Amino acid sequence: MGKIFDFQFMIEIIPSILKGIPFTIMIAVVGFAVGIVIGLFGALFKIYKVPVLNKLTGLYVSFVRGTPLVVQILLIYYAFPILIKLINFKFGTKIDISWIPAVVFMFIAYSLNAGAYLTESIRASILAVDKGQMEAAESVGMTMWQAMIRIVLPQAAKISLPVFANFFIGLLKDTSLAFTAAVPEIMGQAKIQAGRASRFFEAYIDAALIYWGLCIILERIVAFIEKRNKESA
Amino acid sequence: MSNVMIEMNNIHKKFGNNHVLKGVDLTVNEGETVALLGSSGSGKSTLLRCINLLETPDAGDVRINDYSFTASKINKHVKLEARRRTAMVFQNFGLFANKTALENVTEALITVRKKSKSEAIEIGRKYLDKVGLLEQANQYPSTLSGGQKQRVAISRALALDPKIILFDEPTSALDPELVGEVQRVIRKVAEEKVTMLIVTHEMDFARDVADKVAFMSEGQIIETATPSEFFTNPKNERTQKFLERYLQRFSYSI
Ligand SMILES: Nc1ncnc2c1ncn2[C@@H]1O[C@H](COP(=O)(O)OP(=O)(O)OP(=O)(O)O)[C@@H](O)[C@H]1O
Numbered sequence A: 001m002g003k004i005f006d007f008q009f010m011i012e013i014i015p016s017i018l019k020g021i022p023f024t025i026m027i028a029v030v031g032f033a034v035g036i037v038i039g040l041f042g043a044l045f046k047i048y049k050v051p052v053l054n055k056l057t058g059l060y061v062s063f064v065r066g067t068p069l070v071v072q073i074l075l076i077y078y079a080f081p082i083l084i085k086l087i088n089f090k091f092g093t094k095i096d097i098s099w100i101p102a103v104v105f106m107f108i109a110y111s112l113n114a115g116a117y118l119t120e121s122i123r124a125s126i127l128a129v130d131k132g133q134m135e136a137a138e139s140v141g142m143t144m145w146q147a148m149i150r151i152v153l154p155q156a157a158k159i160s161l162p163v164f165a166n167f168f169i170g171l172l173k174d175t176s177l178a179f180t181a182a183v184p185e186i187m188g189q190a191k192i193q194a195g196r197a198s199r200f201f202e203a204y205i206d207a208a209l210i211y212w213g214l215c216i217i218l219e220r221i222v223a224f225i226e227k228r229n230k231e232s233a
Numbered sequence B: 001m002s003n004v005m006i007e008m009n010n011i012h013k014k015f016g017n018n019h020v021l022k023g024v025d026l027t028v029n030e031g032e033t034v035a036l037l038g039s040s041g042s043g044k045s046t047l048l049r050c051i052n053l054l055e056t057p058d059a060g061d062v063r064i065n066d067y068s069f070t071a072s073k074i075n076k077h078v079k080l081e082a083r084r085r086t087a088m089v090f091q092n093f094g095l096f097a098n099k100t101a102l103e104n105v106t107e108a109l110i111t112v113r114k115k116s117k118s119e120a121i122e123i124g125r126k127y128l129d130k131v132g133l134l135e136q137a138n139q140y141p142s143t144l145s146g147g148q149k150q151r152v153a154i155s156r157a158l159a160l161d162p163k164i165i166l167f168d169e170p171t172s173a174l175d176p177e178l179v180g181e182v183q184r185v186i187r188k189v190a191e192e193k194v195t196m197l198i199v200t201h202e203m204d205f206a207r208d209v210a211d212k213v214a215f216m217s218e219g220q221i222i223e224t225a226t227p228s229e230f231f232t233n234p235k236n237e238r239t240q241k242f243l244e245r246y247l248q249r250f251s252y253s254i
């Protein structure tokens, strides 16, 4: 243990840490995609003040925004085994919790987390669409759903694009908490490699650089999409 | 014998304690252009919006050609039926910002009238041509001038082949130099005997385009007459005051 900083080690473990990228991206993409669906319904429940669902959505958003993500992850991680035991007990099924990979729990945790934040931002962008657009659509005989799907939501999506992009980048970074549930994403891999040689600093530098690289690529993609979007209208 | 396109009986509408429509009666016959005049806040927009049910009247009966409904029995279905028989041209154009000029015209033909895409495009192009905007067919509203936007809105309304087109101050949001082109299009449409109800503050235009003028004051239509009668020989005292005020403003502007 002579060296203060083992540069060679830092390089050597990069390929192993890179193996975490698919998990990182999968969690972010699934969380984002499901989050948008949840957020869309949440936003519509709130805008149209749908009885009961409106209140439930409020409670859900408040809870998710008022508790740390790590806590949510651990809650889901420990709640599911209990839930499955309960199901087995009630229905006499024999589901084995170990059949379900930890990453599935993370899909659920991140989707629920993203859904709450996206409920708020989708609601805001739907409300930012000129009210006259809905009226114009209704005046030509479209149903509220047709007007929503064909006229209002596309415009809301365009308004949301920068917010969504930033949210996705944030989400990608937040996936680094999934290692707390033993998911071998970038941080999980870094921890494993670091533990082997007790060289944490080197491994975390790798992790930092990989996240940074991913975010730079994403920002490029977002800038490209935004530019194309501006040109189209 | 002419066909009745709109018949409204004793329409009432309140916003909270503000009793805006206090028993409006109005008839518009097929092929007629009716100008609806009245001072600001008298309830003209509200009346139009009670026809296509963007506002729900509190009481009264409405008939749109073959379709009748009573205020107390309005539901989703009634709203759709009313809207499928009417079209509206808004002061602020109301063009779909995410659709091109042509798509603005074809959208409801496809989604509401269930026409095939190719048929809708054929109809759309015909009506854009009619308002002189075929060349702008693929432009988005944000790239059109106010006058062009309103002409697209008019062609969207025409393409639906409604029983009546409702205009709410179609030229009020336009720069003065663009008012003429839109008025010309409306005049041309009037000549083709499309049934129209037009709210406007442009007296010369009303006089020129309308077959009938209806004057609204304090939530009621208090005078209905031909334009020449209305402007030269108004019967009601409030109508006279309104026209006097208008003539004064007019003489100042010369
Ligand atoms: N959605 C609404 N909620 C509450 N009050 C309303 C609403 N729409 C209209 N009003 C009120 O109803 C009255 C009539 O309004 P309306 O827009 O029908 O008048 P108008 O004759 O069209 O006036 P203008 O010439 O200024 O357009 C006004 O006092 C207005 O404040």
Ligand SMILES: [Mg+2]
Residues within 6 Å of the ligand: B044, B045, B046, B168
């Ligand atoms: Mg008005």
